[in-house]
Amino acid sequence: MGGLSSLFAPDRVAVVGATERPGSVGRALVENLADFDGDVVPVNPNYETVCGLPTKDNLSDTSADLAVVVVPAPAVLDVVREAGEAGVRNVVVISAGFGEAGGEGAARERDLVELAEEYDLNVVGPNSLGIIGTPVGLNATFAPRSAPTGSISFLSQSGAFVTAVLDWAADHGVGFKDVVSLGNKAVLDEADFVASWGEDEGTDVIVGYLESVEDGRRFVEVAREVTPETPVVVVKSGRTEAGAQAASSHTGAMAGQDRAAAAGFREAGVVRVDTVQELFDAARVLAGQPVPETDGVAVVTNAGGPGVMATDAVGDAALSLATFDDGTVDRLREHLPEGANVYNPVDVIGDADTERMCTAVDAVLDDDAVGSAVVIAAPTATLDYDDLAAAVADLQARHGVPVTTCLMGGERARQAEGALDAAGIPNYFDPARAVGSLDTLSEYRQVRERGGAEPTTYDVDHEAARDVLDQARERGATRLGVEAMPLLDAYGIPTPAGEVVDSPVDALAVAERLGDPVVMKIVSPDILHKSDIGGVKVGVPHEEVYDAFEDLITRARNYQPDATILGVQIQEMVETESGVETIVGTNRDPQFGPLVLFGLGGVFVEVMEDTALRLAPLAESEAEAMLDEIQAAPLLSGARGRDPVDRAAVAETLARLSQLVTDFPAILELDVNPLVARPDGVLAVDLRLTLDPDTL
Amino acid sequence: MGGLSSLFAPDRVAVVGATERPGSVGRALVENLADFDGDVVPVNPNYETVCGLPTKDNLSDTSADLAVVVVPAPAVLDVVREAGEAGVRNVVVISAGFGEAGGEGAARERDLVELAEEYDLNVVGPNSLGIIGTPVGLNATFAPRSAPTGSISFLSQSGAFVTAVLDWAADHGVGFKDVVSLGNKAVLDEADFVASWGEDEGTDVIVGYLESVEDGRRFVEVAREVTPETPVVVVKSGRTEAGAQAASSHTGAMAGQDRAAAAGFREAGVVRVDTVQELFDAARVLAGQPVPETDGVAVVTNAGGPGVMATDAVGDAALSLATFDDGTVDRLREHLPEGANVYNPVDVIGDADTERMCTAVDAVLDDDAVGSAVVIAAPTATLDYDDLAAAVADLQARHGVPVTTCLMGGERARQAEGALDAAGIPNYFDPARAVGSLDTLSEYRQVRERGGAEPTTYDVDHEAARDVLDQARERGATRLGVEAMPLLDAYGIPTPAGEVVDSPVDALAVAERLGDPVVMKIVSPDILHKSDIGGVKVGVPHEEVYDAFEDLITRARNYQPDATILGVQIQEMVETESGVETIVGTNRDPQFGPLVLFGLGGVFVEVMEDTALRLAPLAESEAEAMLDEIQAAPLLSGARGRDPVDRAAVAETLARLSQLVTDFPAILELDVNPLVARPDGVLAVDLRLTLDPDTL
Missing domain, CATH: 3.40.50.261 (Succinyl-CoA synthetase domains)
Known part of the structure; x- marks a missing residue:
């Protein structure tokens, strides 16, 4: 997408839909192009000239390398096709009446995307205020004021915000290189501009106002390459619940979970700020001052x-x-x-x-x-x-x-x-x-x-893990519990010794191998909250194992007569006194993909909401940083007279789990709760996961 | 101190130490007074006129009602005495060389305070930039610029900050009524000005920059009366550890614990902000807009x-x-x-x-x-x-x-x-x-x-509480433990049944009365961390009470042979499973006096630092607010399937304790840890307190 540099520095601009009508956008665009270093060609068969410039009847007559389109929405697709046919690769669609209007507009936007693909066009918008490239005096917007020259390149999901910033910037020592109003982001989105400006000598800082991130994963991948060289500062609004609702009603964009976006920006090395003031304070200092050494x-x-x-x-x-x-x-x-x-x-x-x-x-x-x-x-x-x-x-x-x-x-x-x-x-x-x-x-x-902390990759038994998931698929199961513990074993995550049995006799046999007493848990995909129905028995002595088996089955049957019961898990007793109960979980964000969560068990996650979140897959060093990020971190390091837990083992578990969920997109959510962290290692005591039936 | 209105609106101002010397403070003061509505009299025997104004040789010749003093420090006291003798009640001491200089200067400042008391003078400073009263055109400062007129009154512990704000204000829509640079606050401090401006019709908002609060208790008492009518907004710097150190080196003021100040401001209804921008944003809106109804x-x-x-x-x-x-x-x-x-x-x-x-x-x-x-x-x-x-x-x-x-x-x-x-x-x-x-x-x-939520006052057994403290005094004890439980009983705070005994026979007799099993704790003012030496035994059955007594005594002796051992406390077993362990504590801030702290037991206070702090004494409604303020609050209200605890009883305990420490200034610190909060009430299970030997 290096081609975007030509978008901001064309030789000849055609304004399709230019008019003389006072107050019209078509006129404002031509007027704003007065300072452009190259040629400006108004396209409108109804005028001889617009603002003194001779018009052409058709875009294909112009030899332009940038088309700015302001014709009514129903006519836009024809113009874009004409651009494609005529070899005009850069197109800015100012016209509204697309996705933001719903219905017919949404269909029109889909057609626009297809055309762009067919002709390999760089399309900005639709519903864009336009673009600015200050080095060549290009103001292809209908904003009342252009941008002062500088080294900040600026993308905005809100056209009005561009107008406001341009008006304000001149008085506040803020100058721009390129500016783009993204509009509906039908074709080009934030990732494209970040990638392009990352390679642009004239851009010292990239600044963005976003309400949504079109493709979170791609954005992260692109921005991660750019940020070590060129700082990227972003306000993403819709941070709060109220804000997210307002954002959705405004652009029709799905407001992704804000914490997922935060994890994504972190991974990408994007400096995220909360307010407009912070945005330009950050931009100014990053553009003007060197990076400190300490x-x-x-x-x-x-x-x-x-x-x-x-x-x-x-x-x-x-x-x-x-x-x-x-x-x-x-x-x-x-x-x-x-x-x-x-x-x-x-x-x-x-x-x-x-x-x-x-x-x-x-x-x-x-x-x-x-x-x-x-x-x-x-x-x-x-x-x-x-x-x-x-x-x-x-x-x-x-x-x-x-x-x-x-x-x-x-x-x-x-x-x-x-x-x-x-x-x-x-x-x-x-x-x-x-x-x-x-x-x-x-x-x-x-x-x-x-720098580039690459995700840690472990030597795992991919086949064994696949087997567990295949078995679930055969059973038609989408919710798995302790019976899926072999999944963790396959990825090198320590689990207590244990086995699922389907008879009291086997239960006792397994128990005798595991030590006395044991833990017994009902195994059923239909019973998610085992403890609530008395489906977990801790510290069962051998002489009670037989009765306990019967009791667990009875409880499950009473709770839900038609539940699928896979059996009873017999597990070795895990000494948790010397350990700290932690929770390690994963889920999938529609925009940013698989995420890994870490926190301490019980009230710490549920009441204190004290968790750290990252994109998967993870580098072990980043997993260690998650341990430090939670407020309760001192509890892992020996606070209150306890022995410090094996932090490296916890971090490794996080990284291994992140590899697991990256390898198997079918795993929608997965919770290891608790992961008992002890001074001498970790043990994943319980497991719950949800599978995507479509990906299975 | 209603007399301060005359300070800002005098009829005749004498500038003692006025000179013609270019660049001098004595000249700048006279020049700045050019727009004053009243008379200005320079006092200097070495000049006939200063800036065209005829001088007097002595302050007593001037009939002034405000003296601004800029003579060298050693001469200041004589001038102030002269003011006192001549009936000039308002004095602004610009001169430096007092407390901020240490040594001789500190002694000079003490003398200044004595003089002010002797003659009942309103003294601003020393080491002040001066004062401004815009309604009468009074600029009795040496700042290069006066204040635009408005309804904000402004006090500042930093003279330079006054200068900066005045320079900036005119361009930013901020206008002032009165302004004072507090200087060393030898006589008049922030509380005096807040009180005076609280009664001033022309002041809509009071704004302050403080590095310390001179007398926290008095400030709170004064401000509490003012804030419901006139908003008070304050930046108190020295918030962070680094900032507090810088503040001390700057003005020699003790930076009180910042959390105590926060509790004090809250109690006083002061709006506290962190930055200069927030300070004037708050001032502008409070001065310009009405108070919303929702x-x-x-x-x-x-x-x-x-x-x-x-x-x-x-x-x-x-x-x-x-x-x-x-x-x-x-x-x-x-x-x-x-x-x-x-x-x-x-x-x-x-x-x-x-x-x-x-x-x-x-x-x-x-x-x-x-x-x-x-x-x-x-x-x-x-x-x-x-x-x-x-x-x-x-x-x-x-x-x-x-x-x-x-x-x-x-x-x-x-x-x-x-x-x-x-x-x-x-x-x-x-x-x-x-x-x-x-x-x-x-x-x-x-x-x-x-409004004025008055502290709740309970009917308590003051005499019984005094007896406990008197007994400690007789023993020469300053650190008390469970033996002081009667203190809580006297203030109506529920404690487990129990008694301190000094023989195994008595121990068993008490245990038989309390139920089986019991809790036994060593009682010694010299052993603060009883648990660490095995000095607490929980769940002791009657048949083991005798041996347990001997064992506890032996452990204490082994730990510290010369420890004073008051005996062993036999306490009924408290069922804590259905409850939440909370901590209720008190201490004393040198500036803001007795404080009450609330948090959940264990990691919540020590690791998560999740506590609420208020000034004592407390209204019960305010104590309830403390329960809601901690992050772990849901645990008190039935989170995670527990029964909600008796919040009213917890709040009442906080308020009763706050009454106790207010009644007995000798109690420096007191911890009830844990206070077990259950669905049906609370129980103070353990107690530790420190007494002030001087107040005993």
């Missing part, structure tokens, strides 16, 4: 109070206040007056001039413990903001260490912002925002450092 | 995407999307074109003009389910922002329902903001900020509605 932040201020606010913000973020080395402290002590604070946060005191401020900034930027710095100033008689801005910009460039500033104030701060903007240094009144920008850089550094 | 929010937008963002923000906040009644939906359907969304969020579609937008806004503001509304617009050819701003301001005023707006864009939005500012309607580019402002209003509504 999380240590230096604060230099001429005012104590704002310095404390910045320090609070450092504490709130995933950053730390850098501890200066002795040389730095000595240097600061030498140059700063008595009463100054030569430790972090450095307070140069209120009577400081630009030179004193900058001596301090220079010293801290020299310190290896300083990954980034925030320079804070309150207005004083001795400090000239213009001088300070220029000097800080110079120091930042010289040291190559990322800097944000907080030159507090009104008019005087706005003036100084020119020099800072030019140096790519974001300036905010609020110290928390200046620090927040540094936090974004640190978050992105982790994306870079993580 | 949490239901209506969203009206001409653009789907931003509507979804706003809806997400509603979901993030403690707000809900209002469900319109049928009449509203009908009205919207009648007036909006096909394709519009007539449910919340209302989407009037991109071709809407001002009239259509406003028809929708009018309809939703009429709906009783709508407590507040956010109006969102992206720039379009059909919508004029100036018209829209004026119309929305008019509708807001007519309906009396709070509104914020999000007219997205640059220049065109800035122009429209004039009309919105004038109507007190905050406008933001980011829908999340517009919604956040409505959330602030709802938070404040709760402050109003809560």
Whole structure:
């Protein structure tokens, strides 16, 4: 899809449906193309000229390499076919009346997709505001204002949001390379643009507003390649239940589970933010500043109070206040007056001039413990903001260490912002925002450092696992329980010794092999909550095994007379006292595919909702990160006087399970509950899974 | 302290230490007073005039009612005494060199406090930037810029922050009534100004930047009276550990435990925010908009995407999307074109003009389910922002329902903001900020509605409790355990039947009375962690009581040969299976006084840190709120198939304990762990407390 670069930098643009009618979209498009470096050809048989430009009757007469289509919906398909026939590979469909309208429109959209495939066309939209490519002066939108030039490329599922951002950007030091309003995403979606901009020299940062992700798996695969080189920042709205409902009614897009999207963005290395302000704060700093080498932040201020606010913000973020080395402290002590604070946060005191401020900034930027710095100033008689801005910009460039500033104030701060903007240094009144920008850089550094942690692949008995599923298929079973434990055995996940038997005599025989006492469980695909009907007996001594077998069968029959009963599982007793009960589960998101969940058993998952979620398959290192992510993590590491559990074994189990569900798409959901984690390993004590009857 | 109104609106101001020297603070002060409605008298025997104003040699010659003091620190005390003698009751000490300088300065500050008491003076500072009273044009600061006029009164522990805010405010639609830079808070502190502004007609909102709270208890008492009438919004920095360290080094103020401050602000009805942006966002909306009657929010937008963002923000906040009644939906359907969304969020579609937008806004503001509304617009050819701003301001005023707006864009939005500012309607580019402002209003509504929930007072046996503490005092004990259970009995908190005995014979006699088996615990002030040394035996049958007694004594002796052993407690067995183990604790914050903590036992408090904290004494209703505040709250209400516990009994126990620690300041810390909460009541099973030897 490297062809998308030509989309934003065509030689000749045809506007099909251009008109002279005042206030029309067809006219606005032609007017907005006035600054285009190439040729603009209005296409409309009813006009000789539009906005002074001679028209053509048909697209095929234009020799255009980009067609912008604004004809009424019913006429769009003919135009697109004409584009295909004439070899116009890039088409932007502004016209509405497609999928978003339902019914006939949805059918029309399907036809559009087919045409695009038939002719191998890059189609933006339909229902798009258009596209912008600032290097060639292309504003192929009907927005009232184009984009200031810069290195941010911007995709948006909302056309109105593009309009608003363009209007706002010019005043706020935000400049763009390419912009696309995705519209209905019938053909080209977010993944295509991320892939294309990832290879684009002119794009330093990719910014997106999304309400849905068209194909989550593909997006992740594409973005994962791009993000180590080019940061991608996304607001995905429809985060909350209320928001998701609004999003669905707005674009007709299915709002995928938001946590699945979060896991997907994480895997892809996408920086996800929640608000518009955060989106452009992140974009500005990523476009303007280098990536820090450590999380240590230096604060230099001429005012104590704002310095404390910045320090609070450092504490709130995933950053730390850098501890200066002795040389730095000595240097600061030498140059700063008595009463100054030569430790972090450095307070140069209120009577400081630009030179004193900058001596301090220079010293801290020299310190290896300083990954980034925030320079804070309150207005004083001795400090000239213009001088300070220029000097800080110079120091930042010289040291190559990322800097944000907080030159507090009104008019005087706005003036100084020119020099800072030019140096790519974001300036905010609020110290928390200046620090927040540094936090974004640190978050992105982790994306870079993580690199390509490939999923861990284990040597497993794929055939044995397939056998278990085949047997289920033969039985017509879609819900499996402990009888499917061999599935775990096949994937190298430790399970207690045990066997399913169908007679009391066999039960006793197995029990005698397993030790005394044993655990006995009814095995039936129709009884999901075994405990609730007394279908699980723990600590059954050998002399009671016979009766217990009969009792379990009776209970099952009483509960559901027509239940399929596969037998009774006899399992060795698992000593759980020294262990922690964990839950390892998997499910499938329609957009992002198989997911793996980890949490502690019982109240921790159900009441505290304390879980970690990732896309499958998993690297073992990522599985370890899941263990640390839950709030109850200290319980795995020996909190409250317990022995630490075998974390590596838990992580390995997560990764092995993730391989299992990746290998067998038929497994829709799977819960190992509990997975008992002990100091000397793990044991999967119980299992439940649901199979997709169609994939079986 | 009603006298503070005269501080901000004096008739005649003397500037003691005024000079002509360019760049000096003494000159800047006189220059800044140029617009003062009253008289300004520079005091300096070395000048005839300062800035054209005739000087006096001494403060006592000036007939001033406000003295602003900028003489060098060693000369300040003489000037203050002169003020006292001359009847100048209001004094602002700009001079530094007091507590913040340590040593001699600290002694000087103590003398200043004594002088203020002796003469009953209102002293601001020392080390203050000064004060501003906009109604009389008073700028008694050395800040380069005064404050725009408005109804926000502003106190700040950082002078630099005042300077920065003043510089910024004029451009951002924020106006002030009174402003004070608190300086070292030697005499007047935040509580004094909150109290005074609470009675001030011209102050609609009180805004504060604090690094410490001088006297937490007094602040809470004062603010609690003020907040139901006048909202108080505070940033207290030093929130995080790093921030607290920076705060201490900055002002020498002790950073109290931040959670204690949070509990104090909550009790006081103070709206606490974390950042400067939030501070002024909150101030603007509280000053400009009325308090909503419900949490239901209506969203009206001409653009789907931003509507979804706003809806997400509603979901993030403690707000809900209002469900319109049928009449509203009908009205919207009648007036909006096909394709519009007539449910919340209302989407009037991109071709809407001002009239259509406003028809929708009018309809939703009429709906009783709508407590507040956010109006969102992206720039379009059909919508004029100036018209829209004026119309929305008019509708807001007519309906009396709070509104914020999000007219997205640059220049065109800035122009429209004039009309919105004038109507007190905050406008933001980011829908999340517009919604956040409505959330602030709802938070404040709760402050109003809560009203004055008085602490619940129970009929208790104060004498019996005193006896327990007296006995401890006689023994010289400062750490008490189960032997102090009668303390709980005296305050009506249920405890298991039990008795401390000092012989195995007595042990058996008591056990026979309590039932079989019993619990036995070693009782020693020197052994805090009884369980760790095997000092607790649960389920001891009668035949083993004798031996168990001897064993417990032996274990204690082995553990610590010189331990004071008070005996062995024989306690009835408490059935805990049907209950939930909770922890109820108290401690004392140096600034905010006695605090009560609630959480679930074990990992919930220690690992998950899932606790609720309040100031003692407590109203029972507030204690109930603590139960709901913890994340594990569902476990008290019957989660996971358990019976719900007796929440009222838990809340009552919290309130009774809060009364106990309020009645006896000698109790520094007290833990009831566990307090077993069962469906039919509670039982305090174990107790540990620390006494203050000085207060005993």
